């Protein structure tokens with residue numbers, strides 16, 4: 001069976017040495033002293049390792065089943081869900097007035113990585129509830145908040161998001177689900193939604209579905225979409241559960257991975273629903289949930305890569321094959337361990353430098369969400385909005401690739417279910433698709449986010465990189481060469497690509513959109529380059545300050561050097577591709593394919 005070790009030490013390094021959270025002026029951050037965050041992360045790590053991880057393979061092999069209209073989760077899920085509730089993990093970063101612990105989102109994100117890394121399918125039940133509760137918190141009336149949030153924060157009731165229909169996933173303007181007003185403030189919702197994660201299960205008393213639907217007579221297309229709260233059981237005035245609503249499960253999808261999560265076809269047959277937010281402003285309300293959810297999905301890319309990497313390292317140290325070309329390292333044994341071979345090292349370094357860089361990127365992103373929400377900081381809000389498609393698209397693409405690399409370390413054994421490595425690859429794959437497929441993330445980045453607020457946020461990003469290089473360069477030659485210079489070069493490539501889009505995209509939008517995927521990836525690399533430059537600086541400062549854990553900090557610097565030397569130069573290749581425009585991409589007629 002695979003192993004899972006909670007990466008709490010690395011999280012503490014990022015939170016305290018790099019982001020210096022407790023010194024930040026974001027409300028609530030003064031409480032994030034190292035001792036406090038360490039205690040929370042250690043406890044969460046125990047839950048991940050001891051409770052959730054042992055159920056990961058169980059969930060994968062058993063899956064969910066639908067019997068007489070009821071969905072049953074795999075053995076052990078229900079008990080584990082109870083333990084999560086009892087431990088207060090479900091409302092960690094939710095407001096105290098609804099039963100949460102009001103911790104900053106950055107803590108919820110760090111804890112979330114461990115839960116997701118130890119069991120992605122299980123953690124999604126809670127993750128979707130968190131997203132639905134956030135949408136009610138942001139857009140609900142006081143009555144709606146009081147009615148639904150306490151039970152959602154505690155996960156007595158769970159939540160879902162219902163966008164997708166059989167004929168539309170990306171282009172939601174085509175949606176057919178209808179919401180007929182009843183004159184008493186309620187609506188009758190009818191239609192079919194597909195692929196609904198955690199759509200039904202046996203772990204909660206009620207399920208609060210957030211459903212996108214069109215009110216007849218409203219504007220055409222996406223502008224006519226509204227968001228509704230549709231509970232599985234109607235909630236009475238006194239908070240007790242009333243009659244069963246007109247919503248049922250059509251079937252559970254058979255799928256490639258995340259078998260422990262029930263992906264349901266949901267049929268709404270004149271189900272009673274209540275408007276959440278304003279009429280025809282459903283996408284706005286849903287986006288509150290989707291931005292947070294997209295960060296959470298980016299985190300899934302990281303979490304699966306981390307879990308797969310940990311196992312690949314163990315295997316590479318254990319499996320004996322061939323001899324080190326520079327001289328035997330295990331002369332008394334029949335062969336040397338795999339880890340002596342440069343190509344295995346290259347593979348493991350790809351993984352290690354990705355996961356540690358991605359962790360810093362996600363936690364930095366989470367601090368921006370805290371800044372935007374807790375300090376009402378519009379610049380932080382703009383920056384995280386710009387970076388959301390990068391976090392989602394780049395980290396899930398790369399995260400998936402890393403699980404494949406980890407599988408590769410196992411050779412044929414990686415392909416055999418017994419070793420558990422294929423589950424990481426299968427589970428990681430969905431993160432590239434849901435919450436907006438990655439191609440659509442790239443479209444959002446280039447088509448919308450770059451120009452948002454007159455391009456202010458992308459300019460702020462470049463300015464931030466520039467000031468970092470200015471403030472930290474010129475003091476240490478080795479650091480400049482290994483970190484500052486490659487970061488400057490990569491950032492220059494990214495700016496050149498942005499410039500190309502501005503000039504050539506005006507002439508023909510296909511010139512920009514043919515390069516959008518490359519742009520998303522080069523942006524991701526620059527972000528990870530920035531993270532590594534910051535982490536190396538923090539590690540150097542710690543060493544200069546006489547830190548006792550020399551090996552940890554030196555390993556950090558060396559892992560960063562690898563990323564800057566071997567991964568970051570990808571920006572030049574992406575730029576070269578982008579600058580060829582749409583010419584070769586669009587050369588064929590559709591009939592020629």
Ligand SMILES: Cc1cc2nc3c(=O)[nH]c(=O)nc-3n(C[C@H](O)[C@H](O)[C@H](O)COP(=O)(O)OP(=O)(O)OC[C@H]3O[C@@H](n4cnc5c(N)ncnc54)[C@H](O)[C@@H]3O)c2cc1C
Nearest residue numbers: 161162163164168169170195196197434435436437439440
């Ligand atoms: C396991 C699983 C769980 C899911 N959970 C949920 C859930 O909880 N709630 C929910 O509502 N949905 C959920 N989904 C649905 C998921 O979000 C959609 O499948 C996804 O958004 C893509 O929609 P689609 O499948 O209709 O693909 P399409 O929209 O048909 O897209 C197909 C491909 O075309 C690309 N494409 C589409 N339009 C464009 C364009 N304009 N330019 C360039 N490329 C484009 C896309 O990137 C994609 O690669 C889930 C799906 C799965 C498989």
